[in-house]
Amino acid sequence: MTLWSRRHALGALGAAALCGTARAERFAGHYQPQADLLADGVWVVRGSDAPIGFDNGGAIANSVILASEAGPILFDCGPSQRYGADLSALARRLTGKAPALVLISHLHPDHALGASAFDPALVGALPGTIADIERDEPGMSDAMFRMLADWMRDTRLVLPGRRLAPGALTIGGRRLTLYAMRGHSGCDLVVKDEQSGVLLAGDLVFHDRAPATPHADLAQWRASLDQLSAIPHGLLVPGHGPVDRDGSAIAQTRDWLTWLDGALHQAAAQGLDMTEAGDMPIPARFAAMAAARYELQRSVSHFYPAIEAALLPRIDG
């Protein structure tokens, strides 16, 4: 491109901005996280069930606050410095103490980047998740800044300073059991609060909100759901969607994953391309699931080329 045409293009860009087609700078609002009491000393802070977007500031994942004598324990801490700080302030208002520990369930930025608001020594994750964060979080952070702009202000990458191990963990008199699983990502932390029986499933369970699959291994994920079902528990807090009060969310997540896997293979076997697969009918039983079409189209992007490569025969030579 010549210098002149580049200038011309920039001039036209200014004109386009006046037409309202280019996106102007927008300023973030306020998160205002709300805590719902689930059991004695256990609160859930619900995320929006929508896709990540500027309108929700990326606050789409659920967080949990657990009271302890040493200070509240947080399970997942949102997408940004500001969300982490707001969640910390909320936990302090509820318990009268500063957070003692922040548990990160897995690497995804809507759960992990809020760690920016905390001392890294207070942030704990399984070793597999720490490695995942070290490898992938810079790229995911870039994507979050691109989508969320001002909401992400001051958010820094924090590598969890505390390496967790599966098994019992007691903090300030609060007895937790930690489980290391995988399938939604390469390493998924599940926590059971022994006093209330509440199970914090992280993103291994989605409830009335379609599962996201950017790092998923569907077979391992289903095996983890079997493991989860075998843990005696009361209420279950999914990573996304409402608290599961009737024990249906694990089965619903499994149902979606099984349908998705079969439907993508069937689409590839029928010779559909990616856009056609992304437009396939979604069974009526998933009608109550938020973001179903959105996540189906993401999953097509994640899985389809490999499924095709496995299904289509070689025709060269």
Add this chain to the structure above:
Amino acid sequence: MRGWKTGSALIALLAGVAHAATPPDPLHSPMWDMQAERLFGHDTVTFDPRVRMSVPMLAENQHVFPLTLDARALPHVRRIVVLVDLDPIPVPIDFAPGKAAPWLALRIKLDQRTPVRVAAQTDDGVWHVTGVWVDAAGGGCSAPPASRARGDWADHLGEVRGAVWHTAEATRLRFSVRHPMDTGLVDNIPAYNLETVRITAGGEDIARLTVSGSVSEDPAFTLLLPANEMRPIAIAMRDSNGREFSGRLP
């Protein structure tokens, strides 16, 4: 030369002289005027909803953005191009459908938020254009392909996969070829891409594709050939190093 052309275009504009009338762009793209002049020259251009394109609601992966185009509602389509206004390689595909339907599914790279358009030229020379803005993260054309990062691209270069499906309406042909589709925009990796694809049935020409580096790595195409096409189908491809690849379906 460029300066003179620019000057005369400006004079024409100021004098109000009618000149290669491209209609105002409904997408208000900053690059439309330049791209349209380059691509369509003095041909008549019209924005026409009969040209359809189907894309996902988000660009989950800017290296592999699927697009299905459909100009079957137009009569006598002779050529279809995809135009990505803000890509450094703005025309990923130039498709001469020949005896195939003016319909194609493919995957392209997006280097940033950009209009993505389909332009179909009918036998009277008129270009019929449709398009949408697609929001995409950067780097679709300027990050190395996955097979370069893995280091195994040469082990699989030219592997062709494919199949046909017979339906009442068409003979659906899908095929893919392993190729890094290097754009030349990545440090120390020169441009290296598939350039031409020719599809024949029983030796008879069916369709041709001219392909550039902004088609995704390991290109995959779907075409609709006439129904009940039972002759052997051959796919002959050549890349920018002159290397040839072929596929054959009985």
